[in-house]
Structure formats: structure tokens, C-alpha cells
Amino acid sequence: MSEGAQVEARKERLSINIEGMHCASCVATIEKALSKKDGVISVSVSLLDEKAVVEYERSRVDRLALEQAVESVGYRARRASITMTLNPHPDEAKMSQLPGQLKQTQGVIEAKSFPTSGKILVEYDEDLATPKTLRRAVKNLGYEADLGAAARTDRESLAREKEIRYYSTLLAMAVILTVPVMLMTLGFLTQLLPAGVSPEVAMFLLTTPVQFISGYPFYKSSFRGLKHGKTNMDTLIMLGTSAAYFYSVAATFFLQGYVAFYDTAAALVTFILLGRTLEALAKGRTSRAIRSLMSLQAQVAVVERNGQEMTIPAEDVEVGDIVLVKPGDKVAVDGEVVDGESSVDESMITGESMPVSKRIGQSVVGGTLNKAGVLRVRATKVGENSVLSQIVKLVEEAQTQKPAIQRRADAIAEVFVPVVLVLAAATFIIWGVVVNAPWDRALSFTIAVLVAACPCALGLATPTAVMVGIGRGAKQGILFRTGAGLEVIPKVDTIVFDKTGTLTIGRPAVTDLVPASGVAVEEAIRIAASVEKNSEHPLAEAVVRHAEDNGIELERVEEFVSESGLGVRAKLHGFNVLVGSDRYMIENSIDLGEICGHQAALQDQGKTVVYVAKDGHALAMLGIADDAKPTSAQAIQTLKDLGLDVWMITGDKEKTARAIANKMGIDNFMAEVLPADKANRVKALQDEGRVVAMTGDGVNDAPALAQADVGIALGSGTDVAVETGDIVLVKNDLLDVVSAIELGRKTMSKIKQGFFWAMIYNLALVPVA
Incomplete structure (x- = not known):
């Protein structure tokens, strides 16, 4: 095994929830601290998600x-925890043993028991354990566990609400006290002051709570960083507001003839708090899509066990269980219909408003809504393996992956604070020593530099836009697996589509039927399908499926024979029936009659021609093709309108490929390309200087998807964990390719606007200050 393979085998992935981050320099500090640890392979820290994702050698x-x-640089690593009430109540001796027993469970970090209440608190790694696995571990020890703590999404929601309330309260207090300070600075309200109280003393009394109560978060964050030798944006805020405040206190009580800056200190704290409150709201918005998806999961399931129906928590359903889904109920788990027919609302997964028909053998997704009949479903995927959980996982991972523009913003922010501190010190020295200005004037210029540099827009605008874009995509069934995918897709100028299963439905279907004179269409299909049902050829399946879709009953045949590459024969009611190619008919001296005149036209359209003959005479000609998806042509035209060069790549013969390309309005195509050679064709386009997106099914097209600048993998709606694409389209609809490009363009436009204005602000105001 190579050294790289050995490292890959030892590699672990860890998510760490972090408290105390407020700016891009916080992100840079944490990333640097983690990267320095021996054995760490990669680190990505998300500001708005408050999470670090670390790959390391265990x-x-x-x-x-x-x-x-993380904690060594002044931040807190927050572990997931859950409190369980045990039933029956263990005695004190057993309660003391439980923490040690539970710590043997994979993912459990720490456990603590409370003998009096019969509760146990468990801290665990969310990547390795879930409340369900913890409850099962307790059950294996002989106890039922009531989960007293909220689910992960509820905990996150409560944390967001608590943070919003905290900053909103501080902001309200700051606004109430700052407004009169500003008015007094402009000369208003002074006549309302009690005798003997000067405006400066009144402003001192109003500003002090703003500075030290509303501004407490900035002091706390700043001192925590300084304690570990680090600076951040809060350091600038703390220094700027403190300098303005304490200078004003000195001017009010100790110095005569100096102007106080209470309004500067109070206003700055208030405006930064407004930013923090908006930041907290942004965090809530970016995770709302995930929470809304998770909330759609069914809470209970009706399962059949030992011949009886029983209602159990949905999380307790096991693979292989038969789940009963009644009209109006949510489907509890991913599974396969084993009995019944119904229509299911899958809009929460696919975005499609029309219910989808479900019958025996078809798949259903947990969280979707059963509309009509009763279904019996065999569970195939549960828990973390379900489609819904995989979607959430993809979105969460994407939100921690940074596009290059965000990494550049973080890099600028990392050096921004030290540079501003140096500029502030230089300003004081130049004005106080070189220019020999009064020291209060030098101090005022220094405060101005610190104040002008305080806003954190540079580090906040980019991750906010990225996370909002990813969240919006998830709602539409467009899953950005990486932030890089979101950044590169607006630059794409060439898009390559695989044909089979991407532009087309992915399975052959009967598209044309030309009967001989005097022959009923239904009769021709009945005869052909009755023979073909004994064959496993894809074209035979298309004929049988066409008959079943049209409600045609098939009959039993005898003496069935399949002749590879030619066709099949059998006896039906004593008559000899042949179904196959024109060559097969000619070799068996079949009179094709007038219908053979339609063969060339069908073949020019890229269709396979199949004849049906009975007792030496042709009954009908069938045209069979893997037909285009309903939205393919519309999607391609829209992509061309957006300025993209559209290509099709296929293993089909050139004649067939040309017919499909012409039908869909594709000007460029590559035919007779083997799957292994698709990546080379994509690379050839890249070598021409193009930025290429490849769209395929994520399985046969994996090398080409990996080679492309952006790989777009079409999921089937039941298998979204496609590892080869940068973007996964849940609905398998090519119009979503258009939506993904438009969403990428809008998101990157917002990022660049935010980046531009933040840079203009800092570059313009700091020198002016």
C-alpha cells in the first residue's frame, strides 16, 4: 500500500462546534491553531455555521x-449533549456504573449520572453517534431512555433564538441611551437637564451603560483573544470605543477646554451591535432550510411485527421492517412498495407540486406525504442513510467548504487587524511627535482610524452570501457539495451533456407504431408483447411496458426461441410469430409489405425499428427510442440564451447522435465515445481554454465529472449521495442545470458587490481618518 493510501486509511473527519466567533480574523485564528497540530490534513472553519471541519490522522x-x-486561542469547543431519563430508575450503585459502560459506545465522549433524578447526561460526537444510537446503547444495558433534550435541529434553533434575543436586548438598550446622547451633541434636550447637571455629565451617565453593558461582548471577546496573544475585529472595537470613552471622561472631569466624544463611543457600539444582531439573524436564515427539511421527518411509524401492527418512533424502524402508510400519513422511512397503489407528494424532495404515482416495486422517500391509497413499504434506508439525512449532510458539508474568493477575504481579514493597529499607532506618533499637534488632537485622529476600521463587513459578507446561496439551492433540489462549485459555475462557458439518462429518459420506449393495412394497433401490440415478455432484452422490455401502460392483456405463448442480435419467435394460438429486425424478417422470408417504406424515416430519427410478423406476413413496424426528457430541449435553448456552448457526448453511432442532437437543438456533439474516453474529450475542450461543466448520472460518467471544472451529477431522487459531482440535482431535471448556473451567478455577484464595498469603505475611510 502506498504512503498516500495509508494516510487515507487512517484519515478521520471531525466537526467541532465553536462558540465566540464574530469575524473573519476569528476564523483565521482558529484555522491557524488547528493547522499547526501534528497530524491535521485540512481545516475549514465556517463563521456563520460556527463550525470547524477537520480532517486528520487518528x-x-x-x-x-x-x-x-481551539480553546488555546480563546474560543470554546461546544460538544453535542443529550439528557436521558432512565426507566426503571436504577439504584445508586448501578447509576454509578452507567457512565463507564456508556463510554464504551462509539462516539460517546463523556457521560455523567444523576442518581437522585435517574438521569444521565451524555456528551457525544455528532459524526459518530446520534440520540437513536445512544438510546439503543442504554436499552442494551437494560433500561428504556426518555430523551429529555431536544433534537439537534431544535437545539440549534434554540441557540439561534437565544443569540438573537441576547443581541437584540443589548441593541435596544444601546439605541434607547444613544439617541439622547446624539441629540445632546447637536444641542437638543439640554434645556431639560436638572440644574447643575451639564450636558457632558448627562452624556457620561447615558454612555457608560452602553459602553460596558451593551459593549460587554466586545470586551469579553477582545480580552479572551489578547489573553492568548491574538487580536480580532473586537480588539479594534474595544480599543476605538474605549479610547473615545475614557478620553471623554477625562475631558469631562479632569481636563478643561477639551471636547468629549461620548457620541462617537455610544454610536459605534450601537451600530456594531446592529451588525451583530443582523449577523445572528443571518445565521438563523442560512440554517432554516435544513431545519425545515429535518422537521418534515415522520415522528412515528406503524410497522408490522409478528403479525401485528404497532406504532413505534420512526427512528426505531429497522431495515427490512414492513411499514404501513395510510392516506394523509407521512412516509416514515425510505423504502420499496410491496403492496398497494397510491399517489405521493414528493415536493419536499423534488420541488415538484404534482403527486407521483406509486405501485409495487417503486421507491418512496421518508418524509413525503401519502395522498390516496394505503401502501405497505419495506424499509431500505433508515436514520443517517435516508435521503433526507443525506441531503442535510451534503448541505452542511457544502456550507463549511469555502470558495477561493472567501479564502482571499479571510486572508485579508487575518492581517487587517494588525495593520490597522500599526496605522493607529503611526497616526498618533506622526500627529503628536512629528507634527507636534496637541495630544488630544493626535488622540482624536488615532480614535478615528480605529473607528473607521471597526466594521466586519469584509469578513461577513462573503460567507453570508455563500450560505444563503447554498440554502436556497437546497430548497430547489440543487445541492452544492462544495463552495467551489458555487464559485466556478458562473464562469462556465461550455457545458457537456451525457446523452443516455441525462438528456434522455434513460430507457427505451415505443415511440411509433405503423400497422399493416387492416391490422388493429392494439392487436399488433398484444401479439408482440406476449412474445417479448419472455425476453430480457431492453427493447423487449419497452414493448411489454408499452402494452401494460395501455392496459393490454398479454397471452401465453409456446416454443419461445431467442436468436441473439436478431429477434425472437414463438407460437401463439398455433400461429408462428416473429418479432425482430428487418434482417431477421428477410432471413425468415417474411413479406414486409408496404410498411417497410417507413423504416428509413424512423432510422433517420435515431430510432430502432422492430417488425412484428405472423404466419409469414408483417403486422406492424415499431419505432423504439430512448426518448428525450420533456424539459431537455427547453433547458438547452435557455443555456444557449445564457451564452453557453452546449455539447452532447454519447457512445451512439453518429447517425443516431445527430438525430438526437438536431431534435434537441444541440449544434455540437461527439459520437461513438467510450465511457473511459469521456474524460479525455472533456480535457480536450479545457485545453482550448474553455471552462467546462460536465452533466451526467454520476456513475458511468464519474471520470468526466471529476475532470470537468464543475461536475453536475443528476440524482434519481432516491440516491443523492453522489460523490463525483460538485453539484447534485435531486429532481433529475435539466432545467435545474439552468437554475444552478443562475443561482451561482447571482450569489457570486452578491459576494463581489459586498467585497467591493467593504474594500472601498476601508480603503477610503481609514486614510481619511
């Missing part, structure tokens, strides 16, 4: 060391 570093690295 033999060289462990979770505890990584959490300590």
Missing part, C-alpha cells in the same frame, strides 16, 4: 487535542 492526533487547540 494515529497522530485525537479529538481532545483538537478541541484544546
Whole structure:
């Protein structure tokens, strides 16, 4: 095994929830601290998601060391926890043993028991354990566990609400006290002051709570960073407001003839708090799509066990269980219909408003809504393996992956604070020493530099736009697996589509039927399908499916024979029936009659021609093709309108490929391309200087998807964990390719606008200050 393969085998992935991040320099500080640890392979820290995703070698570093690295630079690593009430209530001796027993469970970090209440608190790694696995571990020890804590999404929602309330309260207080300070600075309200109280003293009394109560978060964050030798945006806020405040206090009580800056300190705290409140609201919005998806999961399921129906928590359903789904109920788990017919509303997964018909053998997705009949479903995927959980996982991972423009913003923010501090010190020295200006004037210019540089827009605008874009995509069934995919797709100028299963439905279907004179269409299909049902050829399946879709009953045949590459024969009611190619008919001396005149036209359209003959005479000609998806032509035309060069790549013969390309309005195509050679064809386009997106099914097209600048994998709606694409389209609809490009363009436009104005603000106001 190579060294790279050995590292890959030892690699672990860890998510660490972090408290105390407020700006891009916080992100840079944490990333640097984690990257320094021996054994860490990669680190990505998300500001708005408040999470670090670390890939590391488990033999060289462990979770505890990584959490300590986060805490060593002044931030708190927050572990997931859950409180369980045990039933029956264990005695004190058994309660003391439970923490040690539970710590043997994979993912459990720490456990603590409370003998009096019969409860146990468990801290766990969300990547390795879930409330369900913890409850099962307790059950294996002989106890039922009531989950007293909220689910993960509820905990996150409560944390967001708490943060919003906290900053909103501080902001309200700051606004109430700052408004009169500003008015007094402009000369208003002074006549309302009690005798003997000067405007400066009144402003001192109003500003002090703003500075130290409303501004407490900035002091806390700043001192925590300084304690570990780090600076952040809060350091600038703390220094700027403190300098303005304490200078004003000195001017009010100790110095005569100096102007106070209470309004500067109070206003700055208030405006930064407004930004923090908006930031907290942004965090809530970006995770709302995930929470809304998770909330759609069924809470209970009716399962059949030991011949009886029983209602159990949905999370307790096991693979293989038969689940009963009644009209109006949510489908509890992913599974396969084993009995019944119904229509199911899958809009929460696909975005499609029309219900989808379901019958025996078809798949259903957990969380979708059963509209009509009763279904019996065999569970195939449960828990973390379900479609819904996989979608959430993809979105969460994408939100921690940074596009290059965000990495550049973080890099600028990392050096921004030290540079501003140096500029502020230089300003004081130049004005106070070189120019020999009065020291209060030098101090005022220094405060101005610190104040002008305080806003965190540079580090906040980019991740906010990225997360909002990814969240919006998830709602539409467009899953950005990486932030890089979101950044590169607006630059794409060439898009390549695989044909089979991407532009087309992916399975052959009967598209044309030309009967001989005097022969009924239904009779021709009945005869052909009755023979073909004994064959496993894809074209035979298309004929049988066409008969079943039209409600035609098939009959039993005898003496069935399949002749590879030619066709099939059998006896039906004593008559000899042949179904196959024109060559097969000619070899068996079949009179094709007038219908053979339609063969060339069908073949020019890229269709396969199949004849049906009975007792030496042709009854009908069938045209069979893998037909285009209903929205393919519309999607391609829209892409061309957006300025993209559209290509089709296929293994079909050139004649067939040309027919399909012409039908869909595609000007460029590559025919007779083997799957293994598709990546080379994509690379050839890239070598011409093109930025190429490849769209395929994510399985046969994996090398080409990986080679392309952006790989777009079409999911089937039941298998979204496609590892080869940068973008996964849940609905398998090519119009979503258009939506993904438009969403990428809008998101990157917002990012660049935010980046531009933040840079203009800082570059313009700092020198002016």
C-alpha cells in the first residue's frame, strides 16, 4: 500500500462546534491553531455555521487535542449533549456504573449520572453517534431512555433564538441611551437637564451603560483573544470605543477646554451591535432550510411485527421492517412498495407540486406525504442513510467548504487587524511627535482610524452570501457539495451533456407504431408483447411496458426461441410469430409489405425499428427510442440564451447522435465515445481554454465529472449521495442545470458587490481618518 493510501486509511473527519466567533480574523485564528497540530490534513472553519471541519490522522492526533487547540486561542469547543431519563430508575450503585459502560459506545465522549433524578447526561460526537444510537446503547444495558433534550435541529434553533434575543436586548438598550446622547451633541434636550447637571455629565451617565453593558461582548471577546496573544475585529472595537470613552471622561472631569466624544463611543457600539444582531439573524436564515427539511421527518411509524401492527418512533424502524402508510400519513422511512397503489407528494424532495404515482416495486422517500391509497413499504434506508439525512449532510458539508474568493477575504481579514493597529499607532506618533499637534488632537485622529476600521463587513459578507446561496439551492433540489462549485459555475462557458439518462429518459420506449393495412394497433401490440415478455432484452422490455401502460392483456405463448442480435419467435394460438429486425424478417422470408417504406424515416430519427410478423406476413413496424426528457430541449435553448456552448457526448453511432442532437437543438456533439474516453474529450475542450461543466448520472460518467471544472451529477431522487459531482440535482431535471448556473451567478455577484464595498469603505475611510 502506498504512503498516500495509508494516510487515507487512517484519515478521520471531525466537526467541532465553536462558540465566540464574530469575524473573519476569528476564523483565521482558529484555522491557524488547528493547522499547526501534528497530524491535521485540512481545516475549514465556517463563521456563520460556527463550525470547524477537520480532517486528520487518528494515529497522530485525537479529538481532545483538537478541541484544546481551539480553546488555546480563546474560543470554546461546544460538544453535542443529550439528557436521558432512565426507566426503571436504577439504584445508586448501578447509576454509578452507567457512565463507564456508556463510554464504551462509539462516539460517546463523556457521560455523567444523576442518581437522585435517574438521569444521565451524555456528551457525544455528532459524526459518530446520534440520540437513536445512544438510546439503543442504554436499552442494551437494560433500561428504556426518555430523551429529555431536544433534537439537534431544535437545539440549534434554540441557540439561534437565544443569540438573537441576547443581541437584540443589548441593541435596544444601546439605541434607547444613544439617541439622547446624539441629540445632546447637536444641542437638543439640554434645556431639560436638572440644574447643575451639564450636558457632558448627562452624556457620561447615558454612555457608560452602553459602553460596558451593551459593549460587554466586545470586551469579553477582545480580552479572551489578547489573553492568548491574538487580536480580532473586537480588539479594534474595544480599543476605538474605549479610547473615545475614557478620553471623554477625562475631558469631562479632569481636563478643561477639551471636547468629549461620548457620541462617537455610544454610536459605534450601537451600530456594531446592529451588525451583530443582523449577523445572528443571518445565521438563523442560512440554517432554516435544513431545519425545515429535518422537521418534515415522520415522528412515528406503524410497522408490522409478528403479525401485528404497532406504532413505534420512526427512528426505531429497522431495515427490512414492513411499514404501513395510510392516506394523509407521512412516509416514515425510505423504502420499496410491496403492496398497494397510491399517489405521493414528493415536493419536499423534488420541488415538484404534482403527486407521483406509486405501485409495487417503486421507491418512496421518508418524509413525503401519502395522498390516496394505503401502501405497505419495506424499509431500505433508515436514520443517517435516508435521503433526507443525506441531503442535510451534503448541505452542511457544502456550507463549511469555502470558495477561493472567501479564502482571499479571510486572508485579508487575518492581517487587517494588525495593520490597522500599526496605522493607529503611526497616526498618533506622526500627529503628536512629528507634527507636534496637541495630544488630544493626535488622540482624536488615532480614535478615528480605529473607528473607521471597526466594521466586519469584509469578513461577513462573503460567507453570508455563500450560505444563503447554498440554502436556497437546497430548497430547489440543487445541492452544492462544495463552495467551489458555487464559485466556478458562473464562469462556465461550455457545458457537456451525457446523452443516455441525462438528456434522455434513460430507457427505451415505443415511440411509433405503423400497422399493416387492416391490422388493429392494439392487436399488433398484444401479439408482440406476449412474445417479448419472455425476453430480457431492453427493447423487449419497452414493448411489454408499452402494452401494460395501455392496459393490454398479454397471452401465453409456446416454443419461445431467442436468436441473439436478431429477434425472437414463438407460437401463439398455433400461429408462428416473429418479432425482430428487418434482417431477421428477410432471413425468415417474411413479406414486409408496404410498411417497410417507413423504416428509413424512423432510422433517420435515431430510432430502432422492430417488425412484428405472423404466419409469414408483417403486422406492424415499431419505432423504439430512448426518448428525450420533456424539459431537455427547453433547458438547452435557455443555456444557449445564457451564452453557453452546449455539447452532447454519447457512445451512439453518429447517425443516431445527430438525430438526437438536431431534435434537441444541440449544434455540437461527439459520437461513438467510450465511457473511459469521456474524460479525455472533456480535457480536450479545457485545453482550448474553455471552462467546462460536465452533466451526467454520476456513475458511468464519474471520470468526466471529476475532470470537468464543475461536475453536475443528476440524482434519481432516491440516491443523492453522489460523490463525483460538485453539484447534485435531486429532481433529475435539466432545467435545474439552468437554475444552478443562475443561482451561482447571482450569489457570486452578491459576494463581489459586498467585497467591493467593504474594500472601498476601508480603503477610503481609514486614510481619511
